[in-house]
Amino acid sequence: MSRSQALSSFIESAPPGELGDVTKAIKNILGEDSVQSELEPAFQKHNEEQFALVKLPGSNENVIVSPYNSLGDGRYYDTENQSSFAYDHASLGGTASDVRSYAVESNHEELVKGLLKTLRSHGTEHYPKYHIGVYPTSDDSQIALLTVASKYSPANYWNGRWRSSYLYTPSSATITGTIAVDVHYYEDGNVRLLTNKTVNAKVSGSGAADVVKAIALAEKAYQEDLNKAFGGLAEGAFKSLRRQLPITRQKIEWEKISGYRLGQDIGGGRR
Structure with a gap:
């Protein structure tokens, strides 16, 4: 794997809200200002996918910014504002410029609204x-519906993002899509949920209303599945990682800790 490929993998897999930290770390290690332009394709892939x-x-x-509203050559459009814009993936945080009027031409204009x-x-x-x-x-055969919901709490060492993307086909009245959840917790460890x-x-x-109702049902079912899975982990796998009782099978009487050898060791007493 080349250096560029290795660095690109770091960029593309950056956790929610941490792309800037990953980029700064790469630049600090390499000491190069050219990193941004060299890795622009990786930044574009990360930004569009996230x-x-x-x-x-x-x-x-x-x-x-997504593949669904890309016009090519670094330009994207927004349906609500009826405008297009240039997006600089290489700049830290991404910047928009050169906003122009853009009317979306579609036979489903009223449905989109x-x-x-x-x-x-x-x-x-x-x-x-x-x-x-x-x-x-x-x-114009389908309509893409995207939702992204992020919550960042770096002070508490966690960040998370929900993404859902669907393609609605009016001719068959069907929806296909994906719900993605990405949560990173990194206090005294490094745990990441990707599902x-x-x-x-x-x-x-x-x-x-019918289309969004189908989406709501799918998202509710998935959230309920996640809640059940987390409950199962708390009562199952996570519980087995912690010893419920000392190897003696007796609870430690913490008020009498000084009487234990461990307490003497901690307190600097005799052995």
Whole structure:
């Protein structure tokens, strides 16, 4: 594996909210300012896969960067703002520029508007902080629906991100997609949860509300599955990692710790 490939793998697998830290670490090790431009393809792959967010000049609202709203040559578009913009993947944190008016041409224009409104209501109900995107595919046969919800708490050594992406096919009234969860906990250790679920659902109707209802059911089922899995880990695998009683099978009386040899060792007493 070449140096470039090795560094690219670090960039592409950076945990949620930690791309900047990974990049700084690479630059500190190599001492090179050329790292950013050399690894631009890796930054682009990471940003598009993670649904990176960026604020357009003159706006306080974040928009999504993804393969679904890419126009090629480093440009992306936003359905709600009816604009396109250039995105610099090589800059730390990513920056948008050269905003232009962009009207999406689609036979599903009204459905896209309805999906934006309904998916936003779904996000407000279920996620504390989230962003959405709805984009017709290039051949106009499908509509992509994206949701990204991130929560960062570096002071407490954890960061997490929920991503869901679906393709709705109006002609067959079906949804296919993926839900991905990525959580990193790194206090006194390094634990990362990477999990995803494939979604295939039939939509019982043709309206925006019907589509989002199918999405809501799939996401609720997955969240319930995750809760059950975590409960099972707490009572199963995690429990087995800790000895419930000392090897003597007797509980330690902590108020009498000074009487134990360990207590004498800790206190610097005689052995």
